[in-house]
Amino acid sequence: MNLVDFYKEYPTEDSCKLKFKEVRLQAGIKCKKCGNTTHYWHKGREEFQCKKCSNRVGLRSGTVMHSSKLPFQYWFLAMHLLTSTKKSFSAKEMQRQLGHKRYEPIWAMMHKIRLIMGLRDENYKLTDEIELDEAYFETVNLEYKKKENLKRGKGSQRQATVLVMAESKEIEEHLQQKDKPKRKVRFIKMKVLNNSNSKEINDKVSKTINPESTIITDGSTSYVNLDEVVEKHISTTLKPKESGKILPWVHIAISNAKRLFLDIHHHIDKDFLQSYLNEYCYKFNRRYFQDTLFERLILASVNFKWNFLGEVNG
Numbered sequence: 001m002n003l004v005d006f007y008k009e010y011p012t013e014d015s016c017k018l019k020f021k022e023v024r025l026q027a028g029i030k031c032k033k034c035g036n037t038t039h040y041w042h043k044g045r046e047e048f049q050c051k052k053c054s055n056r057v058g059l060r061s062g063t064v065m066h067s068s069k070l071p072f073q074y075w076f077l078a079m080h081l082l083t084s085t086k087k088s089f090s091a092k093e094m095q096r097q098l099g100h101k102r103y104e105p106i107w108a109m110m111h112k113i114r115l116i117m118g119l120r121d122e123n124y125k126l127t128d129e130i131e132l133d134e135a136y137f138e139t140v141n142l143e144y145k146k147k148e149n150l151k152r153g154k155g156s157q158r159q160a161t162v163l164v165m166a167e168s169k170e171i172e173e174h175l176q177q178k179d180k181p182k183r184k185v186r187f188i189k190m191k192v193l194n195n196s197n198s199k200e201i202n203d204k205v206s207k208t209i210n211p212e213s214t215i216i217t218d219g220s221t222s223y224v225n226l227d228e229v230v231e232k233h234i235s236t237t238l239k240p241k242e243s244g245k246i247l248p249w250v251h252i253a254i255s256n257a258k259r260l261f262l263d264i265h266h267h268i269d270k271d272f273l274q275s276y277l278n279e280y281c282y283k284f285n286r287r288y289f290q291d292t293l294f295e296r297l298i299l300a301s302v303n304f305k306w307n308f309l310g311e312v313n314g
Helices: 003-009 013-027 072-084 091-098 103-121 198-208 248-264 270-285 292-303
Strands: 039-042 047-050 056-058 129-138 159-170 183-192 214-218 232-236
Touching (some): 003 072, 072 103, 072 270, 072 292, 183 248
Parallel strands (some): 129 214
């Protein structure tokens, strides 16, 4: 839906609250006290009340909005703006659009939304043929403000290593188009690496890729043990100019993500890079969902529960 349709559907705070209540009821509510799943809406307190033990659950409790004091309409509008554009919004721009005085609550809200995007994608594993490579994203490192204290290239304190995986399939020769990739992409995943060694890469791969898949990589020594976690590993020693032909969608995803981050966010702290990658991958993987993407994100915001330790469970 476009912005005009959004305001027709959700013109007030009450309309957003009513929709969120509807989605919560559809998803199901489980009583924390007795485990009962049947509740009714206590209109006076605006809470769900267990039919068995009368324990009450707040409308925001256990969802992405847990403990948030921001209006429901803020959350709905932020989800709409993030899903209705190919690019993104910075927290500062979102603050301007919402007209909120303080920056920090808006920044936290947006990162919570990006977090549930990443958690939603973790429900699915890549399969069949997977392109795999590493990328280096420039990030902010406050400990190294002066350039003379920085290393260059791989291992630089301002470079974050990201494992990029793209599920793609080779296009039949008679359907191939000139100057277009010879592979068709389905889904992608991007994971920030801490050490970038073969052990960590294998661990990430085992969590994100189906073990019966085939992985296509360059000849890097970091990938020598990938056949331990997948059925087949095809390693090809490539020249820099040839990598785009063998691993086309990995390199397209990397270049598009870097351009997006530079245009919208300018500088990203390494600690929050995964959050921005979550949003990029979530929207890429659902690029054909169109009008349903907003509805799906609301459902995801309900289904991923916040526990009392401040963590998120699927």
